Amino acid sequence: MTERIFEQDAFARQTTATVTGCAAGENGFAVTLDKTVFFPEGGGQPGDRGRLDDTLVLDTQEQDGDVVHLCDRPLKPGDNVEAVLDFDRRFDMMQQHTGEHMLSYAFWKLFDAVNVGFHLTEELATLDLDRPMDPQQIRQAVAFANRQGFEDHPIRVYTARAEDLDPARVRKISAKGGQTPRVVDMEEGDVCTCCGTHVRSTGQALPITVTHADKHKAGVRLTFLCGGRALAHWQKLADVTDALGRLFSTDAAQLPDRVRELQQSAAEARRRLREIADALAELEAARILAGRGDDTVVLACLENTPAGEAKTMLNLLIRQPVCAVVVYTQGDTLGFYCGAHPKSKCDCRQACELLCGILNGKGGGKTDFAQGGAKKTDDWQERARSVVQVLNRQASAR
Ligand SMILES: [Zn+2]
Structure with missing residues (x-):
């Protein structure tokens, strides 16, 4: 052995x-x-x-x-x-493990909460409590655990018969320990049975912090960091805060106000942009309709335009008794809509078929509305124009 x-x-x-x-x-x-x-x-x-x-x-x-x-x-x-x-790795594990004892003791002592689960990896440490905890309670327990660390109590490890331990001091006795379990005893703090490795005194696990609390079964799962992990976490936060402070030319305390102001001005800018885009679309639709002459089928070609804006253009055009074809591109792709005013005699399905043919695309629809898409080509506008010319010739021959 x-x-x-x-x-x-x-x-x-x-x-x-x-x-x-x-x-x-x-x-x-x-x-x-x-x-x-x-x-x-x-x-x-x-x-x-x-x-x-x-x-x-x-x-x-x-x-x-x-x-x-x-x-x-x-x-x-x-x-x-x-x-x-690999002692650096082991020391990190011992800091998390000891911190877990200290946090568990704090929740037990302050709120009668029982630790019912512990999970530790190189990236993450969590402990589960048997009952929910609100943010104020968690802050209290974290402060309690850190205070125990500041007092730097020695941590003794020994074996003892379970019946010889003071029940008022013992948080947990594991059945796995047998007749004489291994006891981890933090002076004026946690006493429980445990097979793991721990630091020498409570101060060596500091600082201790809880970063997340998630509902878990009937209680809560706390994600926590101790020692070097907590310091690395705060350094990361400090770096982010510092970078944001520079971007906003302000100190950390003012950041939430500055971000709120930025959100408000961005929302206002978006609203204004929408108004301008709507006004421009109205003008463009009016220009197309004014220049159509005897044509009953009109065309709008919109480069780098979202589908929603293309649809808006279609609806603006067919307020007049015409059939409209709106072709729009986004990156390498191309989409199109065909729509007809109720008084227009155009068949959008036929328009869609012609467009699909010349653009090498796919699509479909009904007499008064159809849509489709294709890969964008260099001459997509010419191809679309040729289809609209065919449709207009057919319409004038009727
Ligand atoms: Zn332990």
Whole structure:
């Protein structure tokens, strides 16, 4: 059975060990040692990574009561290796894990809320509480946990018989710990059973912050950050705030007001732009209709125009007793609408067929309205004009 150095000393970074076994598996080679500083996944904390000499340890797992190092290549039983932990990664995990104890204690102490779930990865740490918490309660608990950190209480780890523990102080006793569970005891703070690794004192987990609260089952799931993760998070926020402050030439406190002003002026600009676009469309429709002479079919060609504006143009044109063809482009694509005033004798379906033919497109519709689309060509306006000429010749021959 492997001697678990991390249980006594979570800050041990390396040890010389003897390989006691090596088996090939699906995810690499499962290597066991006579002793190890590598923590196997458990209690919500991921397994450690590092190296055994030059062999990478990709993960560490508990298997049949032993610690298994999943390695990228095999090692020979009997050989001595230098087992070196990725301690930066482990220390980050210990900060999150210890912070989880401190937050859980704060919610339990202040609001009787019970931690019913803990999830920790390299990117994310969450804890689940059995009841909902409002933002004010969460702020209170976070402040409480950080205060415990400022007081920098030592964290002791020992084994004890469950019945010897003071029930008033113990937040949780896990059944997995057996007769003499491993106890993690924060002086004047959290006491619970846990198999994981923790920092030496509450101050080493600081700062502690909660970034999200999402409804989860009957309670809430809190996303939290401790230590280096919290600092990195705030640095990111500070960078964003600083960049925004420069853009708006203001300090952070004024940013919400400045963004609101910007939203209002953008809405006003959009409204004004719509008015101008509508007035321009009216003028363009009037120009087309005024220049139609004896034609009963009119054409509007609109470059880089949204479909909605093209439809508006169609409706403006067929207020007069004509048939209208509106062809518009957007990037590489082209669309068209054909519409007819009730007094117009034009057949929009036929117009659509002719357009589809000459533009190599697809479309369909009824006598009074049809639409379609095609790929844009360099001469799309000429092609559309030729169709409208044919329709006008047909109309005048009737
Ligand atoms: Zn723990």
